[in-house]
Structures are given as structure tokens and as C-alpha cells.
Amino acid sequence: MTAIETTAPGTSRARPSFYLKYMVEPYLYLSPAIVLIALVMLVPLAIGISYAFQSVNLLRPFQTGWVGFENFQTLWSDRKFWLALTNTFWWTLGSIFFQFFLGLGLALLLNTQFHGKRLVQALVFLPWAVPTFLSALTWAWLFNPTIGPLPHWLAAVGILSEPFNILGDPNLAMWGPVTANVWFGIPFFAITLLAALQSIPGELYEAAEIDGATVWQSFTKITLPFLAPMIAITVMLRTIWIANFADLIFVMTGGGPANSTQILSTYIFTTAFRKLDFGYASAIAVALLGLLLLYAVILLVLRRKLVKI
Amino acid sequence: MRGLIGAISAMAILAGSAAHAETLKLVEVITSPERTEVLKKQVEAFEAANPGTEVEIVSLPWGQAFEKFATMVAGGDIPDVVEMPDRWAGIYKDKLVDLNGYIADWEYGKTLTQKTLDMGRQTDGKTARMIPYGFYLRALFYNKKLLEEAGVSEPPKTMEDFMAASKAVSELDGKYGYCLRGGPGGLNGWIMMAATMNGDNTFFDADGKSTLNQPGSVEGLQFLIDMYQNGYAPKDSVSWGFNEIVAGFYSGTCVFLDQDPDALIAVAERMNEDDFAVVPMPVGPAGKAFPTIGFAGWAMFDTTKDKDLSWKLIASLSSPEANKEWAKRVGVIPIHEGAEQDPYFKTPQFAGWFETLNGDQYVPTVMPTYLEQFGYFADSIALETSQEALLGQISAQDLADTWAEFLTEEYGRWKAAQ
Amino acid sequence: MSALRQSSPLAVTGKYLALAFYVGFALFPLYWLAKIAVTPDKLIFTEGTALIPSRFTFENFRTVLLATDFLAYFRNSLIVSLGTAAITTCIAAAAGYAFSRFDFRGKRLVVAVMLITQMFPLLMIIAPIYKIVAAVGLLNSLTSLIIVYTAFNIPFATFLMQSFFDGIPKDLEEAGMIDGCTRFQALRKIILPLTLPGLGATLGFIFTAAWSELLFALMLINSNDTMTFPVGLLTFVSKFSVDWGQMMAAGVLALVPSCLFFLFIQRYLVQGLTSGAVKG
Secondary structure, three states: OOOOOOOOOOOOOOOOOHHHHHHHHHHHHHHHHHHHHHHHHHHHHHHHHHHHHEEOEOOOHHHOEEOOOHHHHHHHOOHHHHHHHHHHHHHHHHHHHHHHHHHHHHHHHHOOOOOOHHHHHHHHHHHHHOOHHHHHHHHHHHHOOOOOOHHHHHHHHOOOOOOOOHHHOOOOOOHHHHHHHHHHHHHHHHHHHHHHHHOOOHHHHHHHHHOOOOHHHHHHHHHHHHHHHHHHHHHHHHHHHHHOOOHHHHHHOOOOOOOOOOOHHHHHHHHHHOOOEHHHHHHHHHHHHHHHHHHHHHHHHHHHHHOOO | OHHHHHHHHHHHHHHHHHHOOEEEEEEEOOOOHHHHHHHHHHHHHHHHHOOOEEEEEEEOOHHHHHHHHHHHHHOOOOOOEEEEEHHHHHHHHHHEOOOHHHHHHOOOHHHEOHHHHHHHOOOOOOOOOOEEEEEEEOEEEEEHHHHHHHOOOOOOOEHHHHHHHHHHHHOOOOOEEEOOOOOOOOHHHHHHHHHHHHOOOOOEOOOOOEOOOOHHHHHHHHHHHHHHHOOOOOHHHHHOOHHHHHHHHHOOOEEEEEEOHHHHHHHHHHOOOOOEEEEOOOEOOOOOEOOEEEEEEEEEEOOOOOHHHHHHHHHHHHOHHHHHHHHHHHOOEOOEOOHHHOHHHHOHHHHHHHHHHHOOOEOOEEOOOOOOOHHHHHHHHHHHHHHHHHOOOOOHHHHHHHHHHHHHHHHHHHHHHO | OOOOOOOOHHHHHHHHHHHHHHHHHHHHHHHHHHHHHOOOOOHHHHOOOOOOOOOOOOHHHHHHHHHOOHHHHHHHHHHHHHHHHHHHHHHHHHHHHHHHHOOOOOHHHHHHHHHHHHHOOHHHHHHHHHHHHHHHOOOOOHHHHHHHHHHHHHHHHHHHHHHHHHOOOOHHHHHHHHOOOOHHHHHHHHHHHHOHHHHHHHHHHHHHHHHOOOHHHHHHOOOHHHOOHHHHHHOOEOOOOEOHHHHHHHHHHHHHHHHHHHHHHHHHHHOOOOOOOOOO
């Protein structure tokens, strides 16, 4: 803060007051975002969450009644809910784990020089551009032994005893959607991490090399810290999205067989749009919301502790 | 002077109301491109016969039709006329107009088969919430070539023959007996087997309890479980839906398929007509078979602004000529009497269904779609539990008990509301 | 990476192998999609597992382009996606900048609210949104989709832009402001050019998110004129059969705009920061 402020004659440039700077200016930048979200999402969100405390049938809107925590009590003793919760956990963990590490590897590769880089970059981005409905159908196709090659290849390699459709096997079914999800999600991490990698100043690496650092050392001491904020954001958001991501599972297995691939999100869908019980569906959604909030808080706290930037 | 002004304004009003086109909204829910073409043509004929009327057709994608329509209705975007499958009638019944009065005054009302009228009134037995446009009746498709290869001389007539024939075909490499529908929409198969082995297809006994866990019914459920666990049905079939079973049939993977006339269209396109035939479902120990019968029809919502005009549209679509054309393209059995005399329906393929309709030992089973939660039962509860049974996670008795419990409760609720 | 380190031939081979694996993995299902698109109907099931169909046909593409409404669907999707991408990026850049540069009262709350909008399943709020859109009279219009998509994508885009802004030292605007321009001018002239990779990434993501969105397009749009192409894909699935050939042909065609868009913004994505922006 300069003590003496000189302004050239003729210009009237008042220094923004502290109040303006602290309180109002940020909101000027934020206002379009806030307005839009408030109008379009917050009100429906509030309504949606409120369903959890009511008994709501979609087609009989006048028969709603407030039932307090009754839906949640039913939820607690619902065997299918706990099954779906476990499945959601494995689904999310499996998908994120493979997507992230493979995506990171791809980003690191793309950050180097090689022939045909622009072409490769465009090609590896394609999976993200395919509508999930279509990619789910394609993967279901690939896993079907009558019309797809994968079961035969897997059997030839020895992973399967004979070519059959893993989507029909309760123990293996989840791997189908997970594979499709990994295929779909690698570009997401690759692109975001690549963009972050691009912003790391090159001199840092040169300086490190001169100092004799190994590849691993420059990776952990330079790359990772710069990437950490981006990693935190993308992993958190992607996990939240995956937990809510019903499309692939719905199209590939429908939640079956025998609920082995039923995740909370598909359970919410069938409760809301087949049983038309929006109250109970909302209760499940609120439970999921609570868990995801917890996860986000943990992640943010971890990030603050581990990252010094 | 005043008279002149009055006359002119009267004429203006008249001209205005005539020029103002009446628009009706028609929603179709079992959409497919060829069907929409036929519907458009029939609607155009209606528009031509009623100048000044415009009909807007909204076609919902078949896979998402239920939730999309529910959202539309909940959001207030309610059509005048809608294609109403039997399963949905139980849910929307309170919003649909009673058509009995219109039918009574209709010139073609008398040629409607009794079954049509009964089904239209199924929600409570009296109010005609819709006019069905045709029936889906189950019969047994079989692959002639495969049966010959397996050494089975003729199609099965009894359940034992059925199991034996399936076993024989399964001995062939890579071939299976039954195209089991273990996935979505498979409930009809289970109910048929249960009823056939039980010798009775009433769903609820005199006390209002479900008959599904009676010993005979459990035997029927066990029949299908054995079929799967013995390997007479493909391992993947636990999650097979409509497309998969039909594909399994015409690709020659499994030899028996129980389906409605609409599957005939898909099969006939891809198989030589000499390679397959259709016979009635095999009979059980009581000498009877109970193929399921379903239907869809046209209904009118009570929020329509012009009930008479909406009725005219429904009547036009349900007239004998229009209905016959529709039934052919859609693959259902038409609703007016005398339809089986039409050359299209006299083919050997259709013989299976008409034999079913006309034979005494074949008693059509009507699913209890008047129960409000029946759709949810069929699509969720029955699906998941039947898969668990096929996979050996629960027994046939447990399966039957779960179903019986749910249905008994639903029935009780329905009865109380009557 | 630095140019000083000599890469061993082993490392280089390894690198190309790894790249080949990634490209192969990404392209394989798409190859299959294209394969089905060029297989004649009758052979789709019988030749299912073959790697190359015995006969090719471009009939499916012709039908999709000429006999269905797909060109209109593509046009609609293009309008919605470009609109959403442009508007969202602008709004998110502003919001991301605010998060990055300011520490203000209520910041935590706004972030929390943004996160929460991502956590609640969209299908639960379809019904209220439907009613609101219907009440405003925007049902069946592309505008409603643009608005809804923008609202839903703002949180992600904001966090993304925030990360990029975080990577640029604050001194840069301070330097600019001391030199006499307003913060906004500093933002425009100095900072934004440096965040081109970020803008590029954001545009790319929002475009594809809007391009392939299914749920809201399905529920909010009824008429054929305003249908977007993912919903159009659903019309290939009917009770009797799934028109695989045509559906896959439409899918292949749909990849073209996404690919083109991404090629276009690639230029901005690969630009790195020039070192030495902040002297000393």
C-alpha cells in the first residue's frame, strides 16, 4: 500500500475503498454465476431435498404429507439400500482409481514431444465426446459373446474359462461398466492434468537437472506440488460425478443381475420413475448427498494440510 | 345500421371460430419408425374427415416412455389422447375419461369383441378407461431345423415334452433349448409356468390371498429354475430382455421362444418362414395352458378441452378398417369380430395364436394390471428376485412367498378402494 | 520437459508403446462403432465377432443424413452446445477469478453451494425444473436447455478456471494496476492470455458435456424441431428392434463436430506459459 498517491491531473481515479475491494468487487465477478445457479438449481434443489421428508407420489401431487424422518427410518432397514451403497463404493473406487492413474500417465506422456502429437491428442480425447448412452451400448455389445470379441479374447488369454457375457454374472458384472467408465474418463484427467502441466515453468526442470535430480525426484518435488490443486479438484469432482453416474450401469446391466450392479443412483431412478415414490427416492438421494459432502470435506481438509501452495 | 353491424360481427365471430383450428395432442408411447408412419397416415385421414382439426403427434422414445410421460403429466403437459398400455392403466385410471357412453352410441361399438370390452373395463370392471387396439397373446415359437437336428419329431404339447425337447437340443454344441427371458419383461413367462403347473390362473383366491405360493405354482417356478440351472437355457439369459431373446431365436442359439405376435414381425424379417412355426403353449398336468394376454389401447385424459373431438379421434383409430391395418403393422390381434377371416391372419404362422384363442384347453391369463404397483412389481421386484432364484441365491419357495406377500398386500389395497 | 536430458532408446520405445496402447484403447470401441455403422443389417448379428465385415455399405449413413431428421438434430445440438460453452466459460472465468484472487465473506458458502449442486442427482430435480420451465413458457425450446446446462456446468468450470488462475502469480495484475489500469483491464489484457490453456480446456469440456447430455433434453423437449441428437439416438430403439446400423452411423457422425471443436481449441491448449513473465 503506497503512502502517497499521486494522480495525474485530469484523471479522476479514486482508489477503490477497502469496503469495495473486500465486499463488493468479488461479488461483481461472481454475480452472473450466483444468479443463474440460484434461479435454476437452488430452488429445485431445495424442493427435491424437501421430498425426502414427505410422502410424495409423482402423479398425485395433492396427496403429499410431511412425514418427518419416516423415509429415513425405512431406509435404515432397507437391505437393498445397503447393498447399493456397497456397490456404489466399489463402483466409484474402481472407476476413479484406474481413470486417474491412467489419465495421469497419459497427461505426462502428452507433455513430452513426439511425432504426431496433435493427432494423438485429438484421438485420445474422443471417448469423452461420445454420449454415454452410445458408449454403454457399444461396450455392452463388445462384452456379448454372440456379437462381440472381448469374451473370446478374455477366454483365449485365460481370464475367463469360456466365452460368456460377464454382464450376466453377478460376480463379474460390475467390471463391465467400470471398464466403460475408465475408457470414458481417461480423457478427462488427461486433458485437465495436461493443461495444468503446461503451466509449470520449464526452467524449474532445467534447474533441477543441472542440480542432478533424477526423473523421479523432479516428478515428486516439482510436478506433483504444481499439480496438486488440480488433482484435488478433478478427483473430488469426478468422484462426485461417478457416484451419481447411473447411465452406464443402467444401459449395460440395468442394475442386475440380482442387484449386483445396483448403485444408489440407479436405485434412486427406479424408485422415482418406476415406483413413482419421490419421497423415498429423495431420502436415498439425501443420504448420498450427506456421504458425498463428508467426502468433499475430508478431501478439502487433506488438501489444505498436504499442499503448501 | 345496427342490424348490419350486428350481422357483420356475428359473421366475423362465426368465421373466426371456424378458421380457428382445433388442435388435439396425441401421444404414442410404444414408438417405432414404421409404426409412426402408419399412425400419421391414419391421423391424416381423420384430419381430412374433420376439417379444421389438427392433431399433433408426440412420439416418446420407447425405452424412456414411462418416465418421460410421468414427468409430462406431473408437469401439467397432459395430452388429449394417449396410447395407454395395460400396465399403465392402473396408474392413470383416475385421470381417464369413462368411454362407456361413447361406445354405446358408436356405430362400430357392437362389433367389438367381448374381450375388448372386458379389457377396456379392467381397472374396476365397469368403467371403460380405454378402448384396446389389440391383444398380445403368448404362443410358442420353435425352430424347425434345430428340433429336427436334435431328433425331436414334433413340437412339444405338454410341459414334460417341453423340458425333454429342450434337453435334447441342449446336447447340441452351442445350442440351447429355451430362450429364457431372465431380464426385463420376463414376468409373463414365470406367471404362465406357475399357472400351467397349478392348473389355475386366478391370481387371488376367495380370501384375497395370492395363489402364487400354492404348491402347484411353486412347481411352475421351479420348472423355469431347473431349465436354467440344468443348462437348457443359455447362461447369459439371466439378463436377457426382449431384444436378446428374439435375437437368440433367429440366430439359432435357442430353439423355443414364447412371445406375442409382434415378435413375429422381427423374426419373419430375419428367418426363412419355413424354418420356424408357432404353436400354442404346452399344457400342464391339468391338461390346460394359460398363455398371458396383454393389450394396449387409446385413452382420453379428462383435462382435454374437447371431449367429443377427442372421442372422434379415438373412434377413427379404432374403426374396423383402421384397426385391422394397425394390428397388422403393430403385431397384435385385432379387436373387431371376424378379423381372423382376413387373409393376413390366416397364415400358418398366425394359426398358433388363433388356435390358442379358439381352443378350450387354452385359457388366456390376464395380468392384474389394475393393481397400481403392478408395473413396479413386474419391472423391479419380480425382476430382481427371479434373477436371484435363477442364480440359486434363493429357492423357488422363497421366490413364491415374496411375490405372494407383495401381491396380496396390493390386492387388499385395491379391494379397499373399490 | 527439458531438452537437456538425453533419452535412452529404451525410454523412447517405451514411450511410443505406451502411447500406442492409449490410442488403441481409446479407439477400439470407436472402431467397433464405425464397423457396425458400415455393416449391412443382415450381417450385423451373424458376423458380430468378425474384426472386419465381409461387405461394406454406406446405406446407414445415407439413411441417417437424408431420410431422418438427424441434420436438424445436429444443428440443434450445435446451437445448444456452442451457446452453453461460450456463456459458461465467460461466467466461470469471472467466478473462477473471484475465487482465486479474493478472499471474501461468504466464499466458503458459495463454494459449498456449488459443490452441493453437483452432488444431488439431477433426476430428482427434473420434476421441479420441468414445472418452472413450463411456467416460464420455455418448454420445448433450445433456450431452456442452454440455461439449464449453463447452470449445471458453472461449478465445474469455475473450479477449473480457479485452478488455472491460481497458477498465475497475483503480482502480474498488481503490476498492471500500478501501471494505471483497472483490475478488469488487467484481467483482460494480461491474465486472460496466460490462461488460454485453461479457457481452451473449459470450452472443450463444456461443449462435450452439453453435446452429449441426455436427461434434460429428453424431458424438456417434445417436438422434433428442437430435439437434440442424443435424444434422437434413442428413437432408434423401438420395441421390435434396435436399428443398430443407423444408430451407430449417427453416433459416428456425431463425433465429427466434437472432434473438430477439440482440434480447434487444441491450439490454445498446447500453448505453455512463456517463462519470464514475471521478471525477477
